Amino acid sequence: MELKTLAILIPMLPLIGAALVGVVGLRGLRDRSHWLVLTGVGLSLVAAVWLSRIVKGGVGEPVVESLTIYEWISAGAGSWLNVTFRVDALTSVMLLTVVGISFLIIMYSVGYMRDHHGHAERGYERFFAFLGIFVFSMTTLVLAGNFLLLYLGWELVGLSSYLLIGFYYQRPAAAAAAKKAFLVNRIGDFGFGLGIFLIYLTFRTLDYNAVFDMVERGVMADGTLLETSRITTIALLLFCGAMGKSAQLPLHVWLPDAMEGPTPVSALIHAATMVTAGVYMVARCSVIFASSPLAMTLVACIGAATAFFAATIALTQFDLKRILAYSTLSQLGYMFLGLGVGAFDSAIFHLYTHAFFKALLFLCAGSVMHAMGGVIDIRRFGGLAKGMKVTAVTFWIGGLALAGCPLLAGFWSKDEIVHAALYSNMPWLGAVALVTALLTAFYTFRMIFITFHGPLKLPQGVEHAHESGRWVTVPLMLLAVGAALAGYVGATWHPGGFAGLFETEGPIHHFLATVFAPAQAVLGGGHGEVGSHGGASYWATYWLMYISSALAFWGIVTAWYFYRRAPMVPGAIALWAAPVYRLLYNKYYVDEIYDVVFVRPLRRFGGLCYDADRFFINGLLWLIAAVPRAIGYGLRGWQHGAMQGYALAMVVGLLAIMLWALIRSAA
Amino acid sequence: MDMTEPRALMVIGAVLFGLGVVGFLTRRNLIVMFLSTEVMFQGVLINLVAMGLARGGNLHGQAFGLFVLVIAAVEAGLGLAIIVMLFRRRGTLDAEAWREMRG
Numbered sequence: 001m002e003l004k005t006l007a008i009l010i011p012m013l014p015l016i017g018a019a020l021v022g023v024v025g026l027r028g029l030r031d032r033s034h035w036l037v038l039t040g041v042g043l044s045l046v047a048a049v050w051l052s053r054i055v056k057g058g059v060g061e062p063v064v065e066s067l068t069i070y071e072w073i074s075a076g077a078g079s080w081l082n083v084t085f086r087v088d089a090l091t092s093v094m095l096l097t098v099v100g101i102s103f104l105i106i107m108y109s110v111g112y113m114r115d116h117h118g119h120a121e122r123g124y125e126r127f128f129a130f131l132g133i134f135v136f137s138m139t140t141l142v143l144a145g146n147f148l149l150l151y152l153g154w155e156l157v158g159l160s161s162y163l164l165i166g167f168y169y170q171r172p173a174a175a176a177a178a179k180k181a182f183l184v185n186r187i188g189d190f191g192f193g194l195g196i197f198l199i200y201l202t203f204r205t206l207d208y209n210a211v212f213d214m215v216e217r218g219v220m221a222d223g224t225l226l227e228t229s230r231i232t233t234i235a236l237l238l239f240c241g242a243m244g245k246s247a248q249l250p251l252h253v254w255l256p257d258a259m260e261g262p263t264p265v266s267a268l269i270h271a272a273t274m275v276t277a278g279v280y281m282v283a284r285c286s287v288i289f290a291s292s293p294l295a296m297t298l299v300a301c302i303g304a305a306t307a308f309f310a311a312t313i314a315l316t317q318f319d320l321k322r323i324l325a326y327s328t329l330s331q332l333g334y335m336f337l338g339l340g341v342g343a344f345d346s347a348i349f350h351l352y353t354h355a356f357f358k359a360l361l362f363l364c365a366g367s368v369m370h371a372m373g374g375v376i377d378i379r380r381f382g383g384l385a386k387g388m389k390v391t392a393v394t395f396w397i398g399g400l401a402l403a404g405c406p407l408l409a410g411f412w413s414k415d416e417i418v419h420a421a422l423y424s425n426m427p428w429l430g431a432v433a434l435v436t437a438l439l440t441a442f443y444t445f446r447m448i449f450i451t452f453h454g455p456l457k458l459p460q461g462v463e464h465a466h467e468s469g470r471w472v473t474v475p476l477m478l479l480a481v482g483a484a485l486a487g488y489v490g491a492t493w494h495p496g497g498f499a500g501l502f503e504t505e506g507p508i509h510h511f512l513a514t515v516f517a518p519a520q521a522v523l524g525g526g527h528g529e530v531g532s533h534g535g536a537s538y539w540a541t542y543w544l545m546y547i548s549s550a551l552a553f554w555g556i557v558t559a560w561y562f563y564r565r566a567p568m569v570p571g572a573i574a575l576w577a578a579p580v581y582r583l584l585y586n587k588y589y590v591d592e593i594y595d596v597v598f599v600r601p602l603r604r605f606g607g608l609c610y611d612a613d614r615f616f617i618n619g620l621l622w623l624i625a626a627v628p629r630a631i632g633y634g635l636r637g638w639q640h641g642a643m644q645g646y647a648l649a650m651v652v653g654l655l656a657i658m659l660w661a662l663i664r665s666a667a
Numbered sequence: 668m669d670m671t672e673p674r675a676l677m678v679i680g681a682v683l684f685g686l687g688v689v690g691f692l693t694r695r696n697l698i699v700m701f702l703s704t705e706v707m708f709q710g711v712l713i714n715l716v717a718m719g720l721a722r723g724g725n726l727h728g729q730a731f732g733l734f735v736l737v738i739a740a741v742e743a744g745l746g747l748a749i750i751v752m753l754f755r756r757r758g759t760l761d762a763e764a765w766r767e768m769r770g
Binding site: 640641642643644647648651 | 688691692693695700762763765766
């Protein structure tokens with residue numbers, strides 16, 4: 001099949017599935033509606049794989065192609081804006097990740113969105129339709145070949161996210177969380193929109209190829225020199241959007257609350273795919289960011305700050321899904337750190353591995369939540385490993401991958417980012433990332449040891465921990481395989497490499513190299529080069545991998561010691577450092593600060609406007625309306641209802657006018 | 668006085684119109700009132716023809732008069748239908764029965 005056909009099919013198939021659910025799902029299919037969306041996304045996955053094979057081509061460079069689907073907006077002479085898809089290595093990596101993970105999670109949802117008797121939950125059809133819409137939106141975002149289409153996809157995924165967070169709209173907390181996500185994203189998107197305006201003003205086009213080409217040559221549309229301040233402004237505005245969508249400091253507040261949505265949604269949208277849209281966007285615009293040292297520094301700093309900040313919060317939380325949400329923030333921070341130090345391919349690599357293990361962890365958490373009758377507080381259950389073998393084992397694999405245990409997916413990609421940061425011009429960011437890696441290992445295994453090990457403890461009303469059905473466990477196992485092995489696209493067999501076995505440069509780096517070559521050229525080469533350390537000695541090349549492995553094990557062993565051997569220690573530490581503990585437990589009071597600084601003043605301002613409207617404007621309107629009313633009151637007596645009376649009045653009036661006309665013409 | 672003179676025709680029109688007005692104002696029966704409006708109508712129509720004559724004797728006034736006649740026929744159908752409806756409502760044709768439009 002042609003590339004163009006495939007590129008159209010990938011977003012359209014899930015959309016058609018979703019639309020069909022809307023048409024026939026509600027009437028005929030009901031709790032079998034998932035077949036439509038599952039088939040749509042499945043076929044879309046096949047198309048994505050096919051497309052990637054075409055992109056990869058033979059032995060040479062990957063294909064880079066812009067496909068014009070149709071003329072969207074035409075103005076003046078010729079077309080002003082087309083629906084253009086850009087297909088290259090970055091697109092195909094993103095498509096495989098998004099559609100692949102979506103497929104597994106939709107499969108999981110079939111089992112998850114039911115009660116223990118297999119009856120579908122309320123709104124079952126709606127759920128699958130929304131998931132279909134999400135896959136359509138996200139693939140559109142990824143395939144977009146110009147900034148307006150990117151923005152369209154960007155807003156569409158925001159909409160899907162809003163709809164799915166608020167899926168249980170009867171619950172006030174879910175409705176509030178959906179609203180919060182939407183509003184916080186609006187702030188970021190405002191900046192993003194302005195960035196796109198500025199791109200148009202500067203380059204007179206929104207097409208990726210044309211814009212990136214001009215940035216690379218350092219010129220504006222009229223041929224004059226592109227000033228650094230201009231490109232920095234563009235980059236920072238675009239980054240605003242990325243901060244909102246990817247929940248980076250200080251716009252991170254919506255993501256933990258978004259956990260009010262159903263667990264598959266948290267896994268798919270708020271961990272694996274949608275929140276990585278910001279990372280994708282920055283990587284896509286790598287040339288723009290690379291042209292602005294200030295923007296790169298800011299991206300790296302915000303990334304590292306978010307990574308550390310979120311990891312510290314995750315240490316103290318008790319809500320299984322929220323711990324994972326903070327962990328997602330932290331991992332997204334890593335990706336931005338990677339982008340900021342110029343290791344674009346490593347960031348995308350981490351995005352891809354993270355999608356597997358974080359989706360896996362969320363789905364496992366969902367499986368636990370399902371078995372515990374909706375309870376998600378890790379203080380209320382424990383020792384579940386015996387009853388829930390598949391969930392426990394897969395959670396362990398996901399946890400090890402997240403903690404950066406050697407040879408699992410997360411290890412390869414995280415290590416690359418840390419490496420790039422340490423060898424950049426801001427090595428202290430690499431140090432922050434290393435500390436964060438330790439914290440990550442600790443909080444992950446804190447969660448695992450409390451939930452799955454020790455004496456059996458169940459919440460009230462739950463008799464026994466039971467494993468979920470096949471629809472749930474099969475995706476878990478598939479994702480666990482991914483979490484274990486996904487990293488090997490970024491590593492190659494190399495005797496004498498890490499652990500005597502591996503070289504840290506893999507197919508994915510070569511695959512992505514063409515996409516990021518312009519940005520690397522702008523950065524001046526060498527910067528952020530990962531894996532190829534030239535003629536450096538063994539230890540100079542691989543010391544970091546041993547250090548980070550050691551940190552991961554240290555974190556895991558500490559968690560084991562704290563929560564299995566000496567359960568008094570964490571409490572003692574919490575008491576000893578009570579202020580710090582309270583600060584972390586309350587998430588640095590960010591929500592409270594926002595409440596005081598933004599929410600309440602704005603709400604007061606809103607109240608003021610409301611009162612002004614009610615008293616001043618409404619009063620004015622009442623006054624104006626009172627004039628005809630008063631006149632009417634005065635004249636009402638004249639209306640006596642007799643038809644002949646009215647006719648007489650008319651005749652008299654007519655005569656009067658005629659008389660007046662006669663007198664006038666006579667005079 | 669030559670009865671085909673425009674001035675004479677206008678007088679006839681004016682008389683017809685006046686009769687219609689008086690009839691409309693003095694009678695209480697809805698059908699008679701309706702007939703009176705038709706009389707007024709004819710008065711105006713004759714006026715139209717007369718003025719067409721006064722402006723040079725071409726057929727414009729008469730042609731226009733024919734159009735007005737057709738419209739008047741349609742309007743008469745509508746008016747009668749309304750009166751039938753009113754009669755069904757109250758069982759009387761007395762205009763006094765519809766005095767509820769009082770302010």
